[in-house]
Amino acid sequence: MRTEGDFIKVNEWLMPLSWLYGVGVLVRNKLFDLGVLKQKSYSIPVISVGNITVGGSGKTPHVEYLVNLLKDRVKTAVLSRGYKRKSKGYILADRTVTMSDIGDEPFQMARKFDNVYVAVDRDRRNGINRLTGDSETSDVDVILLDDAFQHRYVKPGINILLVDYHRLIIYDKLLPAGRLREPMNGKARADMVIITKCPKDLKPMEFRVLTKAMDLYPYQDLFFTTIEYGELVKVWKTDSDNGGTMTNEQLKDMNVMLLTGIASPKQMVNDLSPLCKSITMMAFGDHHAFCRKDADRINEMFATMPLPRIIITTEKDAVRLEETDGLAEEVRNALYVQPICVRFMLGQEEDFNNKIISYVHKNSRNSILAKGKNDHKPKDSDNTGHRPGTISFRDN
Template sequence: MGMEGDFIKINKWLLPLGWLYGCVVQVRNCLFEMGVLKSESFTTPVISVGNITVGGTGKTPHIEYLIRLLEKSAKVAVLSRGYKRKSKGFHVANEHSTAEDIGDEPYQMKQKFPNVTIAVEKKRAKGIKLLLQHDPQPDVILLDDAFQHRYVKPGINILLVDYHRLIIYDKMLPAGRMREPLSGKNRADIIIVTKCPKNLTPMDYRVVTKAMDLFPYQELYFSTLSYGKLMPLFPEAAQTQLAEKASDLTGLKAQNCLLLTGIASPRQMIEDLKPHVASLHPLTFPDHHSFTPQDIERINTEFNQLAEPKCIVTTEKDAARIKHIDGLSEAVRTHLFVLPLEIEFMLEQTDKFNKKIINYVRKNSRNSILVKRKDDNKPQDSHHSGDRPRTISFRNN
């Protein structure tokens, strides 16, 4: 396992500015600890998922994991700030919402989970209060990218750390990518090291676990990326024979693949795809990138230059923006596939994590009595009777 020298690039000339920035953030954190700045708690279960670095740590796949875990047994709401959306204020997504209205990640989640309430609001405490007035009232609220939004005190605070940029070796902005000092990790109830290679050795786990230096009240998990079935972004234009072969990654073994990403950290995805294709050609853009006509022309040109047989693969997050832009060549449209990202827990930690989340929601729901059945193979239906509280059963996952 490579460590500091392989993964972290620090601009040493900017370290003094990073120190000053860290001091400012420390003062803010101290004001919250002393109660000068107030953190608001809620009786409804609130689970926050976030990071303390600039760049992607896999927040959306982990939020989606929590949705899948909870949605069949409880009414789930997700609250995001809706990064780079063009709308203002509080907005609940509906079937007509676009990525421009609510942001690409909330749009992606609404497309995948149409029965889940997806809302955006920059001020999270305000957003939670408005969600609690929404019909249906949520049994649990998932906060997307809210680890540093300290005006809300979640019941469970989950911190995500990219394996390829471990915070223990990083530095404060602008020298590194840390948005607050390393001590900020102490607020986390759960820390998940994300995007881990699947071939980590027991020694690798021990080294990271020791280096993270966690308190006894904190739990450490490791997750890795897994991939769903490839789907054509433009089904009506897709090349039928290629679409049939490309239902999973094994169907790409003869393909020269252009990997199109506008995410913060595509490194693990690149490494995962390489063994499945004849050749891989990454075309990377910044996180949440808005594709310009020049970008579209570049995509068309680079794909046109690939030798046959060929395809182009992108992420669900990028697909939310690409789907509605003009200018893609017919060759790109017929060969463009979306690769869904999911996460899996390593070290057989899945049951432990699931029980932690389910038990918290069960014990702390304000509007429901959450009852665990002896037979947990299937969730019971919710029942409503006048003013009686709803009874919701959880599966053991």
């Protein structure tokens, strides 16, 4: 039987190092709280999506949810660090950019959303300044910061904290014993907290237990989301593929190799196991850069599996596999992507959407929603109090 927090493993023998790490994090956060280290707020709406746990909380599908919510209403930009990219500095995605230039997750979003700016910059302040100041992106209305909960030099208008149901921060420990980037009390900075990857069959009592366990402040909103899987899509399509998709009905007779380079593949194993004949797992580290040696291993393992067989991978793994040399033709023909999206539970979708749209409506510089309704444009500031151009749930 699954329970919340069931993927957590704590290495007790590393707790002394976690204590030292915690002291460093505490000092850094206190310097921001006291204003010694300066935060900057912006007149343009800035929404941050991040977590306290290292990897695997579902940031990308939640950012994509926000993109889908906003892209037809306002000019939207996504700003990411571009983890493990081979470039430096600010880069705006265009048709010539490669996965190596901007990283797998930004590349995935840039390819998926044509009318959205996707940029990478480790210095988020510089990235925001470039997006709002460069002529090619100066019409941007709202910026979504991907994985920026600990990037406190920027003060977002809405700070969204994601917490994996299977790795609840209330049960975890600081790095390196556990996987927390900072102490659990850091959740107080969030305006919204979303418990992600919830089982679809959660009972009302379980929602109440989770709500009490998270122990949020009155100014914070708590939401619950679950993962929805789309039809499998073939990575390398041919004319004979008839659309290149595979339904659950077709999948049930398949022997599946689940090929991943993500932080938490166990959820996918649990979800896909009932849908297919068997699963053979091949897991690499998060954001793994596949090489020729990896391709040889994949080829060898796939060749030993019984027929009929396919390979399922994630969207961000697929963009890296597409640049990998040495994959056998049989592997390429059998490789499918498992698209995922998020769905809000308890009928919370409308409430969440309204809060996001209302914030953007009230604070966007150029938004068609705000045109003629909000002529006063607040200025940037470096103070750490309530900032102009943002909405604070703490005051509502």
